[in-house]
Amino acid sequence: MGDIEKIKKLRILSGAGFKDCSAALDESKDDIDKAIEILRIKGISKASKKMSRSANEGVIAITGDNITTSILEINCETDFVAKNDDFVIFAKELGDINNKVASEKNKLLHSKMKNGKTVEENLLALISKIGEKITIGRSKTLKNSDGKVFKYHHTTIKDNLSKLGVLVSLNTSDDTDKLKMFGKQLSMHIAALNPLAIDSDDIDQTILQKEQELISEELKNSGKPNDIVKKISLGKINKFKQENSLLNQQWVMEPKKKVKDIIKELNIGNLKITEFSRIKIGE
Numbered sequence: 665m666g667d668i669e670k671i672k673k674l675r676i677l678s679g680a681g682f683k684d685c686s687a688a689l690d691e692s693k694d695d696i697d698k699a700i701e702i703l704r705i706k707g708i709s710k711a712s713k714k715m716s717r718s719a720n721e722g723v724i725a726i727t728g729d730n731i732t733t734s735i736l737e738i739n740c741e742t743d744f745v746a747k748n749d750d751f752v753i754f755a756k757e758l759g760d761i762n763n764k765v766a767s768e769k770n771k772l773l774h775s776k777m778k779n780g781k782t783v784e785e786n787l788l789a790l791i792s793k794i795g796e797k798i799t800i801g802r803s804k805t806l807k808n809s810d811g812k813v814f815k816y817h818h819t820t821i822k823d824n825l826s827k828l829g830v831l832v833s834l835n836t837s838d839d840t841d842k843l844k845m846f847g848k849q850l851s852m853h854i855a856a857l858n859p860l861a862i863d864s865d866d867i868d869q870t871i872l873q874k875e876q877e878l879i880s881e882e883l884k885n886s887g888k889p890n891d892i893v894k895k896i897s898l899g900k901i902n903k904f905k906q907e908n909s910l911l912n913q914q915w916v917m918e919p920k921k922k923v924k925d926i927i928k929e930l931n932i933g934n935l936k937i938t939e940f941s942r943i944k945i946g947e
Contacts, residue, residue: 725759737801816851
């Protein structure tokens with residue numbers, strides 16, 4: 665017979681009976697995902713379909729101070745549930761715990777919540793109570809002892825919960841209002857323009873390769889000579905890199921200038937963008 669706790673978990677996820685869950689776990693050698701699939705194939709699972717449904721709504725939780733700050737995505741199926749009191753309370757406490765465990769998913773799931781139960785146990789109970797698929801999504805923790813971490817919420821739902829969240833880490837010894845204003849504006853810029861990396865050389869090569877393939881496909885039937893096609897292709901990929909690297913993007917507050925120009929003009933000692941994270945629900 666399968667482990668009792670795993671049977672309970674499978675019952676919540678599948679809606680199937682105790683015996684069926686126990687048998688599925690035995691067959692799958694205690695692999696929950698395989699057990700759900702076994703129940704589904706056998707036509708026993710009543711509610712497991714909800715775990716295959718899309719969960720494109722939810723909230724972004726941001727928790728922490730200017731030195732250590734974390735961003736966490738908690739997903740559900742509908743905007744109605746995202747505003748549900750039980751879901752909101754769960755998400756807020758989850759954000760606090762996530763910051764303590766530095767966004768380590770396994771540690772997060774096994775951490776105790778205020779009611780003495782683990783995050784995973786509370787998650788399963790919430791799924792059972794609300795009746796929607798609820799998942800813990802993307803997360804990131806930024807730490808900076810040589811500067812500050814700035815945060816920004818867009819479309820706030822309640823307190824530290826929103827639909828889009830941004831963290832950005834700046835290295836500097838400065839602590840003036842000028843820095844604080846720039847940190848806030850830079851966070852808003854990242855929210856609006858969604859850069860892929862800090863500088864063009866930092867963009868993931870897989871993304872660049874995919875973009876290059878799209879450009880090549882676009883130019884394939886242009887009828888232009890190969891040398892001209894190569895020049896156009898190079899120009900397009902360079903433009904893509906410029907438009908998607910933070911330092912080279914047009915500053916959202918003053919589009920005639922780039923972000924790197926603004927940093928230079930600010931003349932804040934040793935100011936450097938070291939890291940950022942942007943998470944938007946449904947994206």
